[in-house]
Amino acid sequence: xxxxxxxxxxxxxxxxxxxxxxxxxxxxxxxxxxxxxxxxxxxxxxxxxxxxxxxxxxxxxxxxxxxxxxxxxxxxxxxxxxxxxxxxxxxxxxxxxxxxxxxxxxxxxxxxxx
Amino acid sequence: xxxxxxxxxxxxxxxxxxxxxxxxxxxxxxxxxxxxxxxxxxxxxxxxxxxxxxxxxxxxxxxxxxxxxxxxxxxxxxxxxxxxxxxxxxxxxxxxxxxxxxxxxxxxxxxxxxxxxxxxxxxx
Numbered sequence: 719x720x721x722x723x724x725x726x727x728x729x730x731x732x733x734x735x736x737x738x739x740x741x742x743x744x745x746x747x748x749x750x751x752x753x754x755x756x757x758x759x760x761x762x763x764x765x766x767x768x769x770x771x772x773x774x775x776x777x778x779x780x781x782x783x784x785x786x787x788x789x790x791x792x793x794x795x796x797x798x799x800x801x802x803x804x805x806x807x808x809x810x811x812x813x814x815x816x817x818x819x820x821x822x823x824x825x826x827x828x829x830x831x832x
Numbered sequence: 833x834x835x836x837x838x839x840x841x842x843x844x845x846x847x848x849x850x851x852x853x854x855x856x857x858x859x860x861x862x863x864x865x866x867x868x869x870x871x872x873x874x875x876x877x878x879x880x881x882x883x884x885x886x887x888x889x890x891x892x893x894x895x896x897x898x899x900x901x902x903x904x905x906x907x908x909x910x911x912x913x914x915x916x917x918x919x920x921x922x923x924x925x926x927x928x929x930x931x932x933x934x935x936x937x938x939x940x941x942x943x944x945x946x947x948x949x950x951x952x953x954x955x956x
Binding site for chain 1: 874876878879882884945946947948
């Protein structure tokens with residue numbers, strides 16, 4: 719089975735722009751979670767989707783949004799980019815949304831905001 | 833809110849020797865899951881081992897084992913016969929065993945809460 723894929727792998731944007739990141743989960747997985755990783759804050763939870771519904775959301779401003787499609791693929795969008803949004807964005811998928819489910823991570827999208 | 837603490841920012845081990853990475857967590861819950869993830873320079877997070885809090889037996893996966901002390905809220909990872917490929921950042925993570933059907937269980941609970949990580953170097 720193919721693993722979690724994320725596109726693009728690298729991205730450079732300027733302040734004020736918006737960006738959309740994509741995540742394709744492992745085939746058959748219905749839950750997708752997003753995390754932001756920075757040297758200062760470490761790994762922080764952004765949001766989780768299951769069956770096209772947002773189940774949980776972390777403490778991030780409204781500029782961060784996401785959605786999940788019927789094929790379980792997910793996108794996250796960041797509007798009005800700020801320098802502090804530079805980070806590695808990781809997507810993880812799991813079979814279901816229960817706490818016992820193991821999350822499998824993708825390679826991440828590295829976003830640089832200039 | 834739950835927190836996860838990894839007190840060792842960096843560790844070093846000689847190839848073929850054993851190393852133990854420390855992790856403590858703070859929670860008022862009795863049911864939860866604990867994980868160790870490995871993140872090599874390629875940046876892809878890989879699950880190393882998981883432990884269910886209701887299980888008293890320590891989890892083991894080949895050369896990796898944990899020492900789970902529930903009362904002390906401690907979850908250390910032991911790597912035996914260290915190999916060069918073990919060099920990576922290791923993250924300890926906590927996940928609450930929430931009731932999936934509680935629709936009002938909002939916020940960031942129910943997802944992985946990570947420690948700051950421990951960078952492990954392996955010397956040949």
